[in-house]
Amino acid sequence: MQTVNLTDTIDRSFMEKVMEESEQNLSLCYQCGNCTASCPYTFGFDIPVSRVMRLMQTGQKKAVLTSSSIWLCASCTSCTTRCPNNIDVARVMDVLRHVARREGFVKERRVKAFFDSFLDSVRKHGRVFEIGLMVDYVRKTGRFWTDMDLGPKMLPKGKMSLTPHRIKGKDAIARIFKRFEEENR
Amino acid sequence: MSKLSYAYYPGCSGQGTSMEYEMSTRALCEALDIDLKEIPDWSCCGSTPAHACDHVLSAALSGRNLGLAADMGEDCVLTPCPSCLTNLKNAGQHMSGSEEFKEKVNKLLDEPIGEIPDVKSVLQILFEDLGPKGVKEKVIKPLSGLKVVTYYGCILTRPPKLMEFDSEENPISMDRLMEAAGAKVLPFPLKTECCGASHGVARKDLVMKLSGKLLDMAEQLGADAVVTACPLCQMNLDLRQGQVNSANKTSHKLPVFYYTQLLGWALGLPQAQLGLDKLCVNPMPALRGIGKKEDAA
Ligand code: SF4
Ligand code: SF4
Numbered sequence: 001m002q003t004v005n006l007t008d009t010i011d012r013s014f015m016e017k018v019m020e021e022s023e024q025n026l027s028l029c030y031q032c033g034n035c036t037a038s039c040p041y042t043f044g045f046d047i048p049v050s051r052v053m054r055l056m057q058t059g060q061k062k063a064v065l066t067s068s069s070i071w072l073c074a075s076c077t078s079c080t081t082r083c084p085n086n087i088d089v090a091r092v093m094d095v096l097r098h099v100a101r102r103e104g105f106v107k108e109r110r111v112k113a114f115f116d117s118f119l120d121s122v123r124k125h126g127r128v129f130e131i132g133l134m135v136d137y138v139r140k141t142g143r144f145w146t147d148m149d150l151g152p153k154m155l156p157k158g159k160m161s162l163t164p165h166r167i168k169g170k171d172a173i174a175r176i177f178k179r180f181e182e183e184n185r
Numbered sequence: 186m187s188k189l190s191y192a193y194y195p196g197c198s199g200q201g202t203s204m205e206y207e208m209s210t211r212a213l214c215e216a217l218d219i220d221l222k223e224i225p226d227w228s229c230c231g232s233t234p235a236h237a238c239d240h241v242l243s244a245a246l247s248g249r250n251l252g253l254a255a256d257m258g259e260d261c262v263l264t265p266c267p268s269c270l271t272n273l274k275n276a277g278q279h280m281s282g283s284e285e286f287k288e289k290v291n292k293l294l295d296e297p298i299g300e301i302p303d304v305k306s307v308l309q310i311l312f313e314d315l316g317p318k319g320v321k322e323k324v325i326k327p328l329s330g331l332k333v334v335t336y337y338g339c340i341l342t343r344p345p346k347l348m349e350f351d352s353e354e355n356p357i358s359m360d361r362l363m364e365a366a367g368a369k370v371l372p373f374p375l376k377t378e379c380c381g382a383s384h385g386v387a388r389k390d391l392v393m394k395l396s397g398k399l400l401d402m403a404e405q406l407g408a409d410a411v412v413t414a415c416p417l418c419q420m421n422l423d424l425r426q427g428q429v430n431s432a433n434k435t436s437h438k439l440p441v442f443y444y445t446q447l448l449g450w451a452l453g454l455p456q457a458q459l460g461l462d463k464l465c466v467n468p469m470p471a472l473r474g475i476g477k478k479e480d481a482a
Pocket of ligand 2: 035038039040041042049072073074075076077078079080089090093
């Protein structure tokens with residue numbers, strides 16, 4: 001587990017920002033640990049989810065935004081389901097990814113690259129084009145495709161289309177992305 | 186009873202990696218006299234990558250489809266996929282709950298959304314609107330002797346405030362439908378655990394561990410098969426079962442069905458309509474065993 005130096009840059013406004021964007025009251029968290037106990041990814045997180053909550057309460061912005069945990073969280077909503085204070089913890093984790101993305105902190109580059117390739121594919125075709133997405137991901141990460149073994153299992157069954165599905169509203173989807181970028185410039 | 190009819194959102198994976206879910210869902214609904222009206226020119230809901238990027242963007246990608254469904258004059262949209270379900274429902278709930286949010290979403294869309302239709306899983310209407318009894322009446326090849334575990338995955342019934350269906354800790358809808366089809370449902374303690382979700386590509390190690398745990402448990406309980414309702418869960422457990430076996434030094438050979446395939450089988454639908462040949466782990470030994478074990482017992 002990562003240790004955090006508490007005298008490091010304390011940012012009090014950070015919690016308020018996350019509270020506002022997630023519409024969740026983070027000060028209600030009393031560290032019962034239900035979320036961490038329920039989280040299927042605790043074994044892989046560098047900072048357990050209940051500790052992420054505590055670090056926000058104490059203004060440890062950098063520790064939170066540079067964690068792997070916020071990228072490995074799979075939005076399974078176990079934490080949200082079991083929090084006795086009705087905090088939508090999964091939504092908070094989502095918002096932390098938004099902030100980290102905006103401020104340029106990305107600990108798990110491959111996870112973000114996968115998300116980006118996925119969204120690029122939607123933007124381009126209106127629906128996800130699976131093979132195109134994988135090619136783009138491999139290009140973005142410079143990695144050899146570690147799922148080569150799956151190709152022979154899927155291709156003969158016709159489970160992966162070699163061409164994108166064309167939809168009429170393709171351009172309407174591209175416009176959604178374009179307006180989104182303009183709004184957030 | 187008048188014919189059940191809904192707007193239908195198939196979702197992207199149904200066009201590719203989960204095509205057998207899509208085929209069997211349609212075949213099953215047709216056999217049960219449920220009318221699925223596909224939303225014309227539907228687009229991707231954005232899935233996890235969109236909500237992990239921004240909530241307004243995610244709601245706009247989903248919202249376009251809700252708008253198209255409303256234009257059809259439908260007040261309820263069905264989808265087989267839990268990930269699409271989560272996104273469509275989240276978009277609908279947040280727009281209904283906040284004019285300010287709805288305005289932000291509408292700013293991104295060509296056509297602003299007016300009425301917001303309800304969204305449900307296909308499983309929900311099979312369970313609530315038709316019911317296990319309605320299914321049972323049509324069973325001609327009962328799944329007698331087939332021991333299954335039902336695996337719901339993490340988000341089909343959770344969080345409860347969003348999903349408003351079944352139980353968040355011990356869902357039983359698929360159990361009851363499987364029993365109606367004659368199968369033996371074993372108590373499975375990992376019904377709502379996570380399979381590793383979309384981390385198969387970027388962090389396969391996580392999927393190997395989580396999906397491995399599910400397969401180990403199913404095997405230890407003596408299941409003949411796992412029954413799922415989610416394309417991502419099914420893919421991690423079936424397509425990646427070989428990878429899981431190599432990573433964890435196990436030798437599972439457990440077929441992983443979509444619940445729609447097994448219900449369709451029990452209703453006597455032709456194999457070709459159920460896409461059984463699309464599954465990676467051969468399901469035929471388990472299906473051929475149906476009825477036999479019971480005779481022997
Ligand atoms: S379950 Fe809720 S109250 Fe308990 S530690 Fe997690 S966030 Fe805090
Ligand atoms: S939503 Fe994320 S943080 Fe919460 S339990 Fe699931 S993986 Fe863990």
